[in-house]
Amino acid sequence: MSWSVLKALRENPDVLRENLRKRFMPAELVDKALELDKKWREVVTELNQVREKRNKINRMIPRVSKEEREKLIKESKELARLEEELNRKARELSEERDRVLSSLPALLHESVPIGPDETYNKPIRFWGKPRVPKSKLESFLKETDGFKVEYELIDWEPRGHADQLEQVLKLGDTLRAAEISGRRFFYLYKDIVWLEQALIMLALDHLTKKGFVPVIPPYMMREKYYLGVVDLETFKDSIYKVEDEDLYLIATSEHPLIAMHAGDTFVEEELPRLYVGVSPCFRKEAGTHGKDTKGIFRVHQFTKVEQIVFSLPEESWKWHEELIKNAEEIYQMLEIPYRVVNIASGDLGAVAAKKYDLEAWFPAQGRYRELVSCSNCLDWQSYRLRIKVDRKGRREFVHTLNSTALATTRTITAILENFQREDGSVEIPKALRKYLEPFEAAPKDVIVPIKEKYVKT
């Protein structure tokens, strides 16, 4: 049993080189890893031989005469020095090798579009009938190029979600939040709070009906486990650390949910394991200065319902399709027009072998924007966390998959734009009403502007 990437390195390095080329990463990494691996194996072989010799001597010591004993102890001590030196060398080499190895990305699926950046992402299907303001028609036609997407042309301009939330409805405040906590934080009030709760319930309801087990995970985790689920770049750019503690705030419940099975060996019948995680997500959003600066589209903290699957290796591609389908069903229930995009190789993280994004139509922006990410990580995470399946004595690493079911803030922004009426009110998607019905204070059909803001900004 070995990691598919390590196996490829030793048996078929050209496959790995090709993989790196397709991801626009330096292919020399392969040669470096190969060389380190080769050297390490040489040193380990030699080290094992020295140890064998010394072990044999040590086992003889209690069974020989006193004079003989002195001689053997001396010999053993000499070998110990040699062993220590080889051991140090082997350790250095393996650490260096593992550093290179852990920077190697998952093997791409053949259907991943090849290209250096997101402009090569490939839309694969569209759903819904978007409302398109006249001013955004050209942009819409470009975004749907090659597909026949029915749309409704409207002759008024919906407000962007940020203005709609803060200026018109007055149900959110990012200015005061910026003062209290910093940019990319928010206060949300009243109907939006109910809306968020209803969205969580809708997603939970939908997935638990399909057998996903709901989980609330720890919101912080140790570095050791974090490095089992994300690559170093992601770690540096998106994860908050707790001062003076070996703890990091989770960027998604995917991370503690995958780590939940660290070190476990499943029996075949226990797979697949399906989970739906609910948690706040904390992200530094480093390197996104200037992007989506208004409103709550890109924020440091939001709530997300997440699908997680631990699957048999041969079933992971089936589950990948299943997860994106589940997410699509949720947005169909919410009646939010969307498209599914196959993410290009250069835009794909090291952990994923293939990724679908579900992008919702935003009428005021005239663009499709990401709401959902759905990835198959193959054995990238399970190798690091030693999550295995015992198949009648033979062991393999399981495959792990993750997909957003619903991220609350982004879905709220999509509702604010797609369900906005010309008079400034926002209709509530019908599928949410049953989750609002039991509560007296909750809105039922429509969200209307309130008279006063809660803070004097």
Add this chain to the structure above:
RNA sequence: GCCGGGGUGCCCUAGCCAGGAAGGGGGCUGGCCUGGAGAGCCAGUGGCCCACACGGGCCGCGUGGGUUCAAAUCCCACCCCCGGCGCCA
């Protein structure tokens, strides 16, 4: 946070005081036996390296150090679990 007990392979457990090649049971896999099944018996059931293979070796008893020719066993630090005390929403 303090005091005490503990962590052994997929699961349970012996070994620790008194250092010298990890033993038993269960489960699972394969084989023998059987008309068939069961029982019984035999073997296998952590990771790594060398080897086409047959095999051989190394590491591994929560993690990392130390003592020693030799550590599951002795010493130190840390993590986790159980019990008690303390603190607390």
